[in-house]
Amino acid sequence: MNRRALALGVLLLGVMLLLPAFANSYVLSVATLILFLAYTGQAWNVMMGFAGQLSLGHSLYVGVGAYAAAGLFFHFGIGPWAGIWLSIALCVAFGAAIGFLAFRFGISGVYFALLTIAFAEFTRIGFDHLDWTGGPGGLFIKVAQRDQIDLANFRGPPAMYYYAMLVLTAGALALCAALLRSRAGYYWQAIRENEEAAQALGINTFRWKMLAVLLSSAMTAVSGVFFAFYYNNLFPEQIFNISRSIEIILGPIIGGVGTLFGPILGAAVLTILADAITEVLAALGWEIPGIKQVFYGVVLLVVIMFLPHGIWPTLARRLGIGK
Amino acid sequence: MKRREFTRALAATTAATALAPFGIVRAQSQKLKVGVLLPRSGVQGLIGQSCQKGADLAPALLKEMYGVDIELMNADTETNVDTARTRAERLIQEGAHVLTGPFDSGAAGAIAQVCEQRGVPFVINIAAAPQITEQGYKFTFRNFPTAIDLTRNGLALIGDLFRATNTAPRSAVFMHVNDTFGQSMAKGIGALLPRLDFLPFRVVETIAYDPAARDLTVEVSKAKATGADFLMLVCRLNDAIILRREMVKQRWNPMGIIGPGNPGMYENQFYRTLGKLSEYCISNVPWYNPKAELTRRIEKAFDKRNPKDKLMFHALNVGYTFEALMIAADAFKRARATDAKTLSEAIRQTDIRNRMMLGGPIKFNAKGQVEGNASACIQNLNMRPQVVLPAAAAEAKPVFPVPDYRKA
Numbered sequence: 001m002n003r004r005a006l007a008l009g010v011l012l013l014g015v016m017l018l019l020p021a022f023a024n025s026y027v028l029s030v031a032t033l034i035l036f037l038a039y040t041g042q043a044w045n046v047m048m049g050f051a052g053q054l055s056l057g058h059s060l061y062v063g064v065g066a067y068a069a070a071g072l073f074f075h076f077g078i079g080p081w082a083g084i085w086l087s088i089a090l091c092v093a094f095g096a097a098i099g100f101l102a103f104r105f106g107i108s109g110v111y112f113a114l115l116t117i118a119f120a121e122f123t124r125i126g127f128d129h130l131d132w133t134g135g136p137g138g139l140f141i142k143v144a145q146r147d148q149i150d151l152a153n154f155r156g157p158p159a160m161y162y163y164a165m166l167v168l169t170a171g172a173l174a175l176c177a178a179l180l181r182s183r184a185g186y187y188w189q190a191i192r193e194n195e196e197a198a199q200a201l202g203i204n205t206f207r208w209k210m211l212a213v214l215l216s217s218a219m220t221a222v223s224g225v226f227f228a229f230y231y232n233n234l235f236p237e238q239i240f241n242i243s244r245s246i247e248i249i250l251g252p253i254i255g256g257v258g259t260l261f262g263p264i265l266g267a268a269v270l271t272i273l274a275d276a277i278t279e280v281l282a283a284l285g286w287e288i289p290g291i292k293q294v295f296y297g298v299v300l301l302v303v304i305m306f307l308p309h310g311i312w313p314t315l316a317r318r319l320g321i322g323k
Numbered sequence: 324m325k326r327r328e329f330t331r332a333l334a335a336t337t338a339a340t341a342l343a344p345f346g347i348v349r350a351q352s353q354k355l356k357v358g359v360l361l362p363r364s365g366v367q368g369l370i371g372q373s374c375q376k377g378a379d380l381a382p383a384l385l386k387e388m389y390g391v392d393i394e395l396m397n398a399d400t401e402t403n404v405d406t407a408r409t410r411a412e413r414l415i416q417e418g419a420h421v422l423t424g425p426f427d428s429g430a431a432g433a434i435a436q437v438c439e440q441r442g443v444p445f446v447i448n449i450a451a452a453p454q455i456t457e458q459g460y461k462f463t464f465r466n467f468p469t470a471i472d473l474t475r476n477g478l479a480l481i482g483d484l485f486r487a488t489n490t491a492p493r494s495a496v497f498m499h500v501n502d503t504f505g506q507s508m509a510k511g512i513g514a515l516l517p518r519l520d521f522l523p524f525r526v527v528e529t530i531a532y533d534p535a536a537r538d539l540t541v542e543v544s545k546a547k548a549t550g551a552d553f554l555m556l557v558c559r560l561n562d563a564i565i566l567r568r569e570m571v572k573q574r575w576n577p578m579g580i581i582g583p584g585n586p587g588m589y590e591n592q593f594y595r596t597l598g599k600l601s602e603y604c605i606s607n608v609p610w611y612n613p614k615a616e617l618t619r620r621i622e623k624a625f626d627k628r629n630p631k632d633k634l635m636f637h638a639l640n641v642g643y644t645f646e647a648l649m650i651a652a653d654a655f656k657r658a659r660a661t662d663a664k665t666l667s668e669a670i671r672q673t674d675i676r677n678r679m680m681l682g683g684p685i686k687f688n689a690k691g692q693v694e695g696n697a698s699a700c701i702q703n704l705n706m707r708p709q710v711v712l713p714a715a716a717a718e719a720k721p722v723f724p725v726p727d728y729r730k731a
Contacts, residue, residue: 025441026412033405128506136507137470138428140454143436158440231404233432233454237503238404243365275409278399289372289399290364292406 005321016166020159028158032230034271035165036223041251041263042172043219048249049258050176050185051212052192054109057116059244060123061091061217065224066234067133070141073153073229075132080154080225087221094119095217099210108195117242124240138235141228154229161230168226169264172219177260179215188212192258250296254303256310265312270296354392355655357648358414360424360434365402367426373637374426374448377644380624384645385652393652400425408433415441420661421670423647426640428452435463444654444667448647449640456692462667464691466646468609468698474511475519476698477584477607481555482522483712484581484605484700488723491523492552492578498542498566499557500534508557508585527551534562539569547575553724554580556588563587563604564596571600578724582606589701589708591636601703603725605711610681610699611642612716617679621645635708642680649675650685681716 019031040062047053068090069083098119102112128136149156154164179185187208190198199205228234238244255266274292281288307314359378362371375397382393396419400407407430411422415437422438422445425431431450435458438445445463447455453469468476485491497512499505509529516526528549532542543566546554554577558566567580580603582588588604611618611634625634625641634641654669655661675685683695700712704719711721 024416025437026409026416029409029412029437033409036405128503135510136503138432138452138454140432140452140458143439143458143460231408231429231433232436233404233429233452235429235503238429243403287397287399289368290401292399292401293364 002321004319008319008321013170020162025158028162030271030275032158032162032165034267035162035169036226036230037247037251037267037271038264039165039169039172040220040223040248041255041267042169042176043216043223044248045252045257045259045263046176046179046219047212047216049252049262050180050192051188051209052195053209053212054113055116055213055216056113056242056245056249057118057120058216058220058248059240059242060094060116060120061220062224062227062244062248063120063127063234063236063239064090064094064123065221066228066239067127067139067224068221069225070139070228070234071133074139074141079152080229081152084222084225087225088218091217091221091224092214094123095213096210099213103206103209117245120240120242120245124236127236127240133234133236136236138233141232143232161226165226168222173260173264180260184208184211189258250300252310254299254310256312259310259312259316261316262310262312265315266310269311270299273299353661354394355421355651355661356394356396356417356419357651358396358398358411358417358419358422358424359644359648360398360400360407360410360414360422360430361644362402362426362430363397363399365400367402370426370640371399371402373640374424374644376625376629376632376637377448377641378423378648380621380628380641381645381648381652384620384624385649388649389652389656391652391656393648393655400427400430402427402430404429404433408437411437412441415443419443420655420663421446421651421666423448423644423651426450428455431455431465435460438462442663444651444663444670446647446650446670448644456690460691462663464650464670464687464693466650466685466693466696467643468696469692470507470511471515472696473584473609473698474508474515476609477582478512478515478519478522480607480698480700480712481581481583482519484721484723485523487712487714487721490578490723493524494527494549494551495524495553495555496546496549496551496577497526497529497555497557498546499529499531500559500562501531502534502559504559504585505531505534505557508583512555512557512583524552526555532562534559536562536565539566540573542566543569543573543575547573551577553578556580556582557585558582558587559585560587560590560592563593567597567600567604576727580604580725582608584608584698588703589635589638591633594703594706598706601706603722604703605721605723606701606708607698608701609639609643609696610701610710611638611679612681613710613718614716615677615679617677621679633707638708646678646680646685649678681713 044058047055065087068087069080072078072083102115127133133139149160187203191205195205251266252263254270256262274295277295361374385393396414398410398414407425411434426449428450431447435445439460439462447465449467451470456465499509530542530546584607589606594601622634650673653675654666658665658669671687673685681699682697685693688694699710701708702711702721709718710716711719
């Protein structure tokens with residue numbers, strides 16, 4: 001990382017740290033949403049961006065992670081700090097099952113993507129029939145007083161959730177940066193570029209692809225726990241929905257798949273611009289339902305046509321900093 | 324007191340007395356800004372737009388009814404919980420005094436948290452998850468039956484129907500869609516039915532099917548083979564059309580088809596696609612009172628605003644959305660203030676008897692829930708949904724057992 005990149009990173013982190021001091025609740029909620037999407041996008045990026053394994057069912061890990069921690073809290077009063085380990089363990093088990101099935105039997109590309117969707121779907125149907133988690137009627141976590149910070153139960157004002165998400169996103173960024181420079185990172189990139197060639201060079205592709213899936217699922221499980229305690233209600237139909245998976249992957253695709261800062265930039269661009277366009281149209285007196293989805297489609301089209309590697313690589317080049 | 328002091332005091336009192344009404348007028352002439360959060364795009368887009376029709380009628384009608392000015396601040400939740408939350412924050416930031424919406428329990432839960440934290444009243448139009456009003460919220464109010472009440476009302480109306488028609492079917496075959504809604508209804512019915520001992524029938528078979536199925540031949544033949552007296556059906560629109568056609572194809576004529584609390588069979592597309600075959604299907608759902616004075620006023624305003632549409636095809640959505648805004652307007656009139664605490668307290672004291680939807684007066688219990696919202700037994704008669712029960716609101720007499728489809 002060059003000096004300019006470091007300076008920009010520190011400046012951005014400084015602004016993010018100070019944001020709650022001058023931002024209103026709305027801005028803070030949007031910023032929290034951006035960080036949530038950035039973190040989850042970063043987790044997905046480990047699997048697709050680094051190791052080249054396309055997952056279209058990442059909502060599975062968000063949902064399982066959320067339900068595991070929320071279920072423990074709801075039924076036994078066990079706080080999220082303990083619940084998070086169950087969430088991670090369950091998501092890793094799901095990831096291991098998907099990875100083993102796919103990599104052991106040579107399922108790759110679009111077929112692997114279909115497998116991930118299938119797992120997310122049948123888990124959704126399973127949760128619809130699981131009384132312990134409320135079934136289709138949903139699981140509601142008791143909402144407590146929000147003025148004071150109760151870290152043990154992860155309860156507090158919006159700024160607490162914002163900072164929690166900021167820490168997670170910064171941590172994920174640091175972890176991914178370290179991973180990319182590690183042996184695992186190089187092996188993943190080799191597998192992503194040409195799996196047969198990587199195998200010919202002696203890389204155990206099964207092992208390293210499994211590691212990417214397990215790490216990605218564990219990271220996503222943490223975002224699920226956050227989701228459960230931020231929104232306090234979970235419905236299988238909403239949390240396991242394929243639209244949530246698409247929402248997770250849009251940020252990295254727009255920002256730049258396989259880059260470190262792409263998922264963060266993509267999440268910010270999509271969320272801020274989509275909100276801005278809604279505001280501008282409202283100010284003009286035009287109420288157009290669904291304009292955000294149209295906008296998402298147009299941005300995706302433009303990025304694919306003119307910036308096939310995402311916004312970040314081009315921007316980084318212009319700013320004179322590395323990927 | 325000296326004469327000069329007395330004169331000053333008298334002048335001050337006179338001035339205060341004279342200006343007091345203006346103070347009231349000034350407070351009353353304030354606008355109540357109502358944030359309307361609805362899923363106008365995404366999976367629930369059509370329903371959200373249907374609810375919006377109810378909200379759009381409100382400012383003019385409520386001005387006539389209560390003499391208060393309402394300003395709508397519309398926001399699209401995009402059928403997404405995350406968006407619902409940020410939109411709620413945005414509306415409050417822009418100065419909304421009260422929020423209403425959002426048709427969906429997940430979104431309602433997210434908005435309720437924002438409202439609690441920001442101290443802004445939230446009147447839910449439609450959302451059935453019972454837990455929403457079990458959280459101890461101080462600013463959240465709901466004028467809509469919970470999922471349990473919906474199912475209980477729907478099943479109880481089946482008993483009322485049998486009594487009104489002097490019939491006593493002994494068996495039913497229960498068919499339901501196997502999506503989230505269908506599973507939820509099936510579970511509710513399974514739990515409630517054994518406790519409702521006044522119902523004379525037993526369910527001889529339960530058949531679940533895919534709502535996206537293109538063919539229901541097997542399911543219908545299986546249901547027919549049970550020889551059940553009537554069909555209890557939890558469906559959606561498209562599958563209801565396919566299923567009804569299949570019943571005709573297989574010449575299966577049970578005593579009737581009864582939906583215990585689901586959409587599908589009273590929707591415009593059902594009549595347009597099936598024509599005469601849509602006749603006599605029964606749905607027990609929350610509905611408006613066609614004989615209420617308020618319904619007539621709303622229907623008139625609706626027809627004027629939507630000349631190509633009919634209120635009956637938006638009954639539940641328009642009715643409960645309008646009533647949510649009516650609750651806010653009524654509280655605003657009484658509170659003469661827009662501050663959250665006073666407005667919330669006024670909403671808590673609501674007692675509206677002149678209402679559009681069927682049920683008792685709109686009064687909130689300690690949890691912020693209106694109890695006593697009722698359902699109606701709707702039967703398709705003359706190619707439109709008509710209230711046949713309760714008798715006080717009935718537009719026609721119920722027909723059960725229904726005639727053979729060839730005589731329809």
